[in-house]
Amino acid sequence: MDVDAQSENEDVPRPRPQLTTNCGLLAEVPECLPTVAQWLHCEWYAARGMSPQETENLLTERMRRSRLPMCAVAVRDSEAVGTASLLAYECPEVHADPRSVLADVFVPESQRGQRIASSLCRWMIDRAAAMGVEQLFVMTAGPPVLYKRLGWRTVQRNLPGPRGQKITLLVLDVGASRLEGAPGRRDVTHKIDVPPDRRTTTDGQRLTDND
Template sequence: MTYCIVSTHDHSELVPVTGRWRWQGFFKERGIALQDVLRYERERASSREHLPRTFVLLEEREPVGMVTLAENDLEIRPNLNPWLADLYVAEPFRGRGHGLRLVQGLEAKAREKGIDRLWLFTTGAAKLYAKAGWIAVETVTRQGDAMTIMNREF
């Protein structure tokens, strides 16, 4: 298999895919409209700002998952940045190591940008991130959900 990680900033044709994934994975259950997420995704991809940047894992040119490098992803910890955010693997491609590929790919992109530490929070994937070398540093509660905050230094 051939894998490649690309940015929606450079490949805007992927924005409808990442917008739908972001909506399915993070916004649908919160009652946010798909069209609002797609508009947000287009704005992010066309922005000249350094962050956020969404990266897509391609398997034989087919998009299988995404991850975002964000300035801030957790409002209760504004002092921690930047963040690995919105890791998502499309359902037909789960269980094949793509999540780990996305994490490692984002780490490589961060190092290229001179970033030497990343943060993330998770409600249920701490083992995946620990496998990639991330360290749990704190458990917090937001809106009744327990979350593990993790970091990784390069």
Template sequence: MHIEYLCDRPEFIEELAELNFNEWGEFAPGDSLQARIELMRSACGKGEIPSVVVALQASELLGGALLIDSDLEVRPELTPWLAGVYVKTEHRGKGVASRLINHVVEEARKLGVAQLYLYTDTSQSLYARLGWEVVEELVYEGLPVVVMKFRLCD
């Protein structure tokens, strides 16, 4: 398995957008698959915010993750964010998510980011094992979520 920028592998833009939409589309009123595809295209930076990385094995997409400015409308002061961490079901439990998360953390570190944020509804324990700390718990779009941060600089 290896990790690459999505902008270097544009053939996976639509597939990753569809995976993200199928996983979280119901939580974004008015969202559509086409809007997700356009969002994924617009986030395809390289060594900047926004950017998207993908985990690949040979020519198969295993999953992806984004580094974006903002991911929680109710917390605009928190920036930047790790978002959209997704691994295909058949590849879960193999360390793919951890590698994607750590890759984005290192990208943020190279960019001089002091703190990185995320929110999750189900994966708090995964992030905690990787050194993320809880900031707060809240209800967002009717879903209980945990906001977490990772300190890159003291």
């Protein structure tokens, strides 16, 4: 083969690969449980004094299909690349009764910047709507860029959080978001360009906005 011709061909720009990320329930991909448990344990639960086994037990309780709590996983090429959960959460400073909350949104650092967190949030919005949830709350100690983009609005700022953090509480009107078509669209499979621009925002209490 002509070496110069080969070098010239290698310099020709090639299309970036299209990768498909599928969002689904952890209950449907139980083999992802150890990976997800390790993520969340290292990110949050170890600091709360929980053992790795306790964190895994907590996630096992979320392996449900039709009621809270439940956990979702983003999977690409049989590999878990992100997670999020729907929980019933009590916040007596704001509401007397438990509310549905999007929590434990996490994407490992190597996978961030690919809108995986956005895909997980949208998928969870659809899941919440299917269960009749009218309002979905989220709490963050960081700039709520992801959630604002997906339609959440601020309810209250400066709620007391762990390690002295100040928490912002946001709410999404699930039905309205689905009617508008953007945040609640029923995309179960999402096409993702790689490599995209990378953006990372870190949330506090139980969430990390790792889009």
